[in-house]
Amino acid sequence: MKKTTRDHLITFGLVVVVYLIVQLLIATGNMSSLMQGLLVPMCTYSIVAIGLNLCVGYLGELSIGHAGFMCVGAFSGAVVSKLLSETVTNGILLFVIALAVGTLMAALCGFLIGIPVLRLRGDYLAIVTLAFGEIIKNIINVLYIGKDSQGFHFSLSNPIEIEEEGLWLINGAKGIAKITHLSSFTIGVVLILISLFVVYNLVNSRSGRAIMAIRDNRISAESVGINITKYKLMAFTISAAIAGAGGVLYAHNLSTVTATPANFGYNMSIMILVFVVLGGIGSFRGSIIAAVLLTLLPELLRGLSDYRMLIYSIVLIAMMLFNWSPRMKDFRAAHSLKGRFGKKTAKEAE
Amino acid sequence: MKKKLVSMFLALALAASLVGCGDGNEGAGDGDTAQEGADSADDAGASEGSFKIGGIGPITGNTALYGKAVQNGAQIAVDEINAAGGINGYQISYKFEDDQNDAEKSVNAYNSLKDWGMQLLMGTVTTTPCVAVAPETANDNMYLLTPSASSTDVIEADNAFQVCFTDPNQGKASAEYIAEKKLATKVAIIYNSSSVYSSGIEASFKKEAETRGLEIVADEAFTDDSSTDFSTQLQKAQSAGAELVFLPFYYTEASIVLTQADTMGYDPIFFGVDGMDGILGVENFNTELAEGVMLLTPFAADSDDEMTKAFVAKYQEKYNEIPIQFAADAYDAIYIMKAALEKAGATPDMSASDICDAMKVAMTEISCTGLTSAGSEMTWEANGEVSKAPMAVVIKDGVYVAAE
Structure with missing residues (x-):
């Protein structure tokens, strides 16, 4: 078996094993409601982190606007499921439709934003993605969509009047209320597996190698005839689409979504970037583990009440240092289990 | 290989934390109970x-x-x-x-x-x-x-x-009060469109005001991102000749509105709702500016019942x-x-x-x-x-x- 294939199978296996353990814990009643409530958010953030890792790790472009794509996915998915909730009664089918629409809308946004943004490089690109993320959030905050017997009503900026029995789809800054609860841990895990399947296949395909060639050396990639714009857009769009899928999952886990700075602002984008960096740029498995750990952490610290957010930041710093400081890397290499049991594998390590 | 071991370890740690935390939380809860019990x-x-x-x-x-x-x-x-x-x-x-x-x-x-x-x-x-x-x-x-x-x-x-x-009740009660007491006929509203609370009150106030024959001459919104400067909204209210400005939002922003209205020399009746309560406690706010401000509130800290x-x-x-x-x-x-x-x-x-x-x-x-x-x-x-x-x-x- 090829080394990469084995590596991928380990990641898939880990997800499935964790899923089975969790199901076992729930079935035997050993899991607290807090943990059960956290399962879907953990899946959501894992998926978005996988999406961003494709952009940061393989395309090599730092995007700090991924919360914006998540936002597009969340709102378009929720609008669709709200509209169809009367006609489509099967929950799974309704979710799949919402997921498809949310993902496509996020992909479309990623594509459109990618056209101007990907002409930039490095810091400039990061700043422009940040701006686009904020623009998306702000547009949704002034967007009013309602439906009544007269048909659909749209408005930007001015609140509109709809009939009493009318249905508000997006009510400006109040966002969307009364969304059907469709997300479940099983759906989340399936989505993680699908996203992993997509990204692993992409990075190991011809296109994936082209994307990495652009990341490593743009000029030489261009010189061998790789269409830079095409591959960059491809990676960015897929990355946005995966983030959008995460958004759909997010929206259907809560009965209300609002585009506040806390959940779709740049804080969230940076949080997702933290998952990616902590888990290891280019390592999808690492992204999932980091996303899960960092979603758990603040909730596990609830016992500390007033010191919770303080301790959280300190633990975050400690984790970053432990994982990525050169000293700690040396320390870990010297004391790792691998160093004791298998000398021969040391060379394969990196 | 090293990476794999590290991730295996992390996965194990994760599984352990999943099991462990249920008990941990209960422990923390008991601690709190005991603390209150001691009181x-x-x-x-x-x-x-x-x-x-x-x-x-x-x-x-x-x-x-x-x-x-x-x-x-x-x-x-x-x-x-x-x-x-x-x-x-x-x-x-x-x-x-x-x-x-x-x-x-x-x-x-x-x-x-x-x-x-x-x-x-x-x-x-x-x-x-x-x-x-x-x-x-x-x-x-x-x-x-x-x-x-x-x-x-x-x-x-x-x-x-x-x-x-509820928000609709507050807006309705405010409009009723203004109309019944004949405080004004030309009313301006400034509200926070990014707050469910504020926009909820605004909507019901507007509805009730229309049926009560109050004329809404200006209806201006702001959001959480732009809650530090209200001169545009006040200017519009002033030029429309509003005799009363309805402020259905929290006191922090309201204190800014009052200060800026004073600088402009605009002095209508200001009417607030329960979120306005607390305005006298805002730091660095000249409470003289709040003189004559009316508000609909369920609670006043300096009221004199026992x-x-x-x-x-x-x-x-x-x-x-x-x-x-x-x-x-x-x-x-x-x-x-x-x-x-x-x-x-x-x-x-x-x-x-x-x-x-x-x-x-x-x-x-x-x-x-x-x-x-x-x-x-x-x-x-x-x-x-x-x-x-x-x-x-x-x-x-x-x-x-x-x-x-």
């Missing part, structure tokens, strides 16, 4: 059987002020009740969780309170998180009494009740600040729960769902006089809406005076 007279009674009341609200982040006030106000009520012998002879255990005014975190907080064994929920403080938590409580059939989440979406299910007025006086004194002694309306709402909420629990004859060994069923009936049968009911009695319909008399006050010489 009360009968320690053994508290551990044998006590009503577990949970609270949720933002105690970190930019709305922390409201969450803190609710946390403290409820704590005072809990201490009083425990010292006086509890509810039906049982003590109260009270635990408050932070939600940072975020829907997702609020649901997490709710779940963690459930692990603690919560039987009654006093929360959540802010509206958006409450809209997310309310369906969860409806699923679990958990009794919910929110002190201050005022949207009608909150009380959609039959297990949810409110202490505060109950308010005692509450304010206790609050000041314990937390060293003047309580705002949120604290009073929370204080009332705990006493309302007490009244309903006594009416229902509930005991702590009942499950949360049984208590909720009993409370649904009891809530419609009780009537309470509290800090926020202006001397009248509060009663509830089955839909969860409170009915109580609104109170208008006007600021004169730096204190609230009941408006005629």
Whole structure:
């Protein structure tokens, strides 16, 4: 078996094993409601982190606007499921439709934003993605969509009047209320597996190698005839689409979504970037583990009440240092289990 | 290979934490209970059987002020009740969780309170998180009494009740008051379009104003991102000739509006709602500017009835600040729960769902006089809406005076 294939199978296996353990814990009643409530958010953030890792790790472009794509996915998915909730009664089918629409809308946004943004490089690109993320959030905050017997009503900026029995789809800054609860841990895990399947296949395909060639050396990639714009857009769009899928999952886990700075602002984008960096740029498995750990952490610290957010930041710093400081890397290499049991594998390590 | 080992280790650590944390949380919960139990007279009674009341609200982040006030106000009520012998002879255990005014975190907080064994929920403080938590409580059939989440979406299910007025009621009452007292005919509105609270009041105020023959000459919005400069909105109100400016939002922004209106030399009647309460306590704000401001509020800290006086004194002694309306709402909420629990004859060994069923009936049968009911009695319909008399006050010489 090829080394990469084995590596991928380990990641898939880990997800499935964790899923089975969790199901076992729930079935035997050993899991607290807090943990059960956290399962879907953990899946959501894992998926978005996988999406961003494709952009940061393989395309090599730092995007700090991924919360914006998540936002597009969340709102378009929720609008669709709200509209169809009367006609489509099967929950799974309704979710799949919402997921498809949310993902496509996020992909479309990623594509459109990618056209101007990907002409930039490095810091400039990061700043422009940040701006686009904020623009998306702000547009949704002034967007009013309602439906009544007269048909659909749209408005930007001015609140509109709809009939009493009318249905508000997006009510400006109040966002969307009364969304059907469709997300479940099983759906989340399936989505993680699908996203992993997509990204692993992409990075190991011809296109994936082209994307990495652009990341490593743009000029030489261009010189061998790789269409830079095409591959960059491809990676960015897929990355946005995966983030959008995460958004759909997010929206259907809560009965209300609002585009506040806390959940779709740049804080969230940076949080997702933290998952990616902590888990290891280019390592999808690492992204999932980091996303899960960092979603758990603040909730596990609830016992500390007033010191919770303080301790959280300190633990975050400690984790970053432990994982990525050169000293700690040396320390870990010297004391790792691998160093004791298998000398021969040391060379394969990196 | 090394990477693999590290990730295996992390996965193991994760699995371990999944198992471990259930117990860990319970441990933390017990710690809190013990702490509160120690305050009360009968320690053994508290551990044998006590009503577990949970609270949720933002105690970190930019709305922390409201969450803190609710946390403290409820704590005072809990201490009083425990010292006086509890509810039906049982003590109260009270635990408050932070939600940072975020829907997702609020649901997490709710779940963690459930692990603690919560039987009654006093929360959540802010509206958006409450809209997310309310369906969860409806699923679990958990009794919910929110002190201050005022949207009608909150009380959609039959297990949810409110202490505060709903947004539509506040807007309606304000318009009625202005029209009946003939305060003005030309009215301008400035409101926060990014707040469910503010835009909810604005919508119902506008509707009622039209039927009452008030002319709305300017209807200007701002958002949380642009809540530091109101000169454009004030300019429009002034040039439209508004005699009264309606300000349905919180006091921090209102203090800026008043300061800027003063700089412009614009001096209409300013009319606020309950969120305006607290304006006299804003730091670096010249309270002379608030002279003549009218507001519809259920609670005024310097009102001179015995109950308010005692509450304010206790609050000041314990937390060293003047309580705002949120604290009073929370204080009332705990006493309302007490009244309903006594009416229902509930005991702590009942499950949360049984208590909720009993409370649904009891809530419609009780009537309470509290800090926020202006001397009248509060009663509830089955839909969860409170009915109580609104109170208008006007600021004169730096204190609230009941408006005629």
